[in-house]
Amino acid sequence: xxxxxxxxxxxxxxxxxxxxxxxxxxxxxxxxxxxxxxxxxxxxxxxxxxxxxxxxxxxxxxxxxxxxxxxxxxxxxxxxxxxxxxxxxxxxxxxxxxxxxxxxxxxxxxxxxxxxxxxxxxxxxxxxxxxxxxxxxxxxxxxxxxxxxxxxxxxxxxxxxxxxxxxxxxxxxxxxxxxxxxxxxxxxxxxxxxxxxxxxxxxxxxxxxxxxxxxxxxxxxxxxxxxxxxxxxxxxxxxxxxxxxxxxxxxxxxxxxxxxxxxxxxxxxxxxxxxxxxxxxxxxxxxxxxxxxxxxxxxxxxxxxxxxxxxxxxxxxxxxxxxxxxxxxxxxxxxxxxxxxxxxxxxxxxxxxxxxxxxxxxxxxxxxxxxxxxxxxxxxxxxxxxxxxxxxxxxxxxxxxxxxxxxxxxxxxxxxxxxxxxxxxxxxxxxxxxxxxxxxxxxxxxxxxxxxxxxxxxxxxxxxxxxxxxxxxxxxxxxxxxxxxxxxxxxxxxxx
Numbered sequence: 009x010x011x012x013x014x015x016x017x018x019x020x021x022x023x024x025x026x027x028x029x030x031x032x033x034x035x036x037x038x039x040x041x042x043x044x045x046x047x048x049x050x051x052x053x054x055x056x057x058x059x060x061x062x063x064x065x066x067x068x069x070x071x072x073x074x075x076x077x078x079x080x081x082x083x084x085x086x087x088x089x090x091x092x093x094x095x096x097x098x099x100x101x102x103x104x105x106x107x108x109x110x111x112x113x114x115x116x117x118x119x120x121x122x123x124x125x126x127x128x129x130x131x132x133x134x135x136x137x138x139x140x141x142x143x144x145x146x147x148x149x150x151x152x153x154x155x156x157x158x159x160x161x162x163x164x165x166x167x168x169x170x171x172x173x174x175x176x177x178x179x180x181x182x183x184x185x186x187x188x189x190x191x192x193x194x195x196x197x198x199x200x201x202x203x204x205x206x207x208x209x210x211x212x213x214x215x216x217x218x219x220x221x222x223x224x225x226x227x228x229x230x231x232x233x234x235x236x237x238x239x240x241x242x243x244x245x246x247x248x249x250x251x252x253x254x255x256x257x258x259x260x261x262x263x264x265x266x267x268x269x270x271x272x273x274x275x276x277x278x279x280x281x282x283x284x285x286x287x288x289x290x291x292x293x294x295x296x297x298x299x300x301x302x303x304x305x306x307x308x309x310x311x312x313x314x315x316x317x318x319x320x321x322x323x324x325x326x327x328x329x330x331x332x333x334x335x336x337x338x339x340x341x342x343x344x345x346x347x348x349x350x351x352x353x354x355x356x357x358x359x360x361x362x363x364x365x366x367x368x369x370x371x372x373x374x375x376x377x378x379x380x381x382x383x384x385x386x387x388x389x390x391x392x393x394x395x396x397x398x399x400x401x402x403x404x405x406x407x408x409x410x411x412x413x414x415x416x417x418x419x420x421x422x423x424x425x426x427x428x429x430x431x432x433x434x435x436x437x438x439x440x441x442x443x444x445x446x447x448x449x450x451x452x453x454x455x456x457x458x459x460x461x462x463x464x465x466x467x468x469x470x471x472x473x474x475x476x477x478x479x480x481x482x483x484x485x486x487x488x489x490x491x492x493x494x495x496x497x498x499x500x501x502x503x504x
Contacts, residue, residue: 073112088196134297150262181236183233257283261286273285287300342401346402349434372412377406381404388427390427410422419442435461438458440478
């Protein structure tokens with residue numbers, strides 16, 4: 009088993025735990041499979057959603073000139089060519105300006121956001137969802153007080169194309185983001201054609217021939233928008249609208265959506281009985297989506313509780329210096345302890361990897377392995393530097409979780425950990441427990457636990473003995489696990 013796939017001893021990772029989690033989380037995100045779903049999202053303020061989109065059943069396509077990327081909002085100068093007979097025509101900036109004016113006058117844009125799903129094992133599987141873009145909430149969702157509308161992409165595109173008139177060009181697709189595009193490779197403009205057919209007709213034909221580089225390329229700075237566009241180029245010089253009544257599937261309320269507008273929104277959604285509503289809540293730098301229950305969470309009032317004075321006496325500068333010194337000393341001890349247990353910890357981690365491989369043979373389960381110290385009882389865990397109590401120099405461990413399928417029904421967990429104490433003494437922990445997911449709360453039961461201390465010199469033998477006992481305890485616990493989840497003994501014997 010590769011350390012990247014499951015738990016590892018931690019060597020080569022940043023020393024600070026938060027940095028280690030951050031590094032792993034970003035690495036996990038970078039290599040995770042990304043699946044484009046069949047949803048598209050549109051951020052807007054509440055008033056526009058209620059009185060505009062929901063009331064009319066349409067999504068407005070805005071003028072191309074309202075785009076915010078300089079690649080698009082500023083004039084584009086295609087190459088101009090002319091036959092010998094047409095060289096007397098004025099083909100300078102005035103023609104470029106007229107072509108650009110005609111193109112912007114007749115082009116309308118519908119801006120949506122693609123929806124990317126990540127595997128469920130990723131730490132934050134919702135990180136790239138269409139409703140989870142913080143910058144879009146800030147820019148277009150009225151500072152998180154607005155809404156994000158969810159559409160069925162196939163139905164929305166079908167409605168968009170049906171709306172296009174015979175003399176219109178309708179394009180749709182994802183935007184491609186580039187770091188540099190000094191001069192888009194577009195087909196040039198023939199001055200003779202302008203004179204023959206008119207600047208308006210040539211501009212529209214030019215837009216059709218070069219639609220990809222004109223309408224579906226933006227600077228990489230806008231990459232976070234994950235934009236999907238509906239482009240309409242036609243004779244009209246006003247707004248265009250797309251019927252969304254069959255395509256709208258959901259509404260996500262911003263994390264600061266006002267309770268005072270809930271009833272108004274619910275009234276606007278009456279013509280859409282199959283549309284689901286969710287409210288978003290922001291916690292620890294992450295948006296979470298919850299089913300809407302009729303009201304939105306209110307901001308928690310500031311606590312009036314006054315925190316007691318520090319146990320240590322002295323001015324702030326003195327206490328801060330003592331804290332920094334305690335952190336420095338603890339880091340020195342941690343590094344020495346990590347080297348001391350490098351070999352036994354590697355054996356412990358390898359044992360955890362082997363256990364995961366065995367557990368994955370159990371039928372109707374999903375098994376995961378994680379770097380955790382859950383085997384250590386709460387009262388014996390490593391304390392922060394300077395906090396009174398037993399000094400633990402270092403602790404690491406693994407956790408194997410066997411989840412019965414369907415998920416969130418019944419789980420079995422096996423874990424082990426190693427701690428470094430004073431005097432090069434080690435403490436080893438191992439535990440097997442179960443958790444039953446019940447309607448009135450989860451029931452956790454500890455089936456087996458082992459704890460022992462040893463000298464560093466005898467650590468390898470002690471780790472080997474602990475792993476043997478843990479494996480035996482897991483096999484004993486399987487009988488209870490399979491009995492509760494209803495897996496037959498005949499099937500169990502085949503995978504033992």
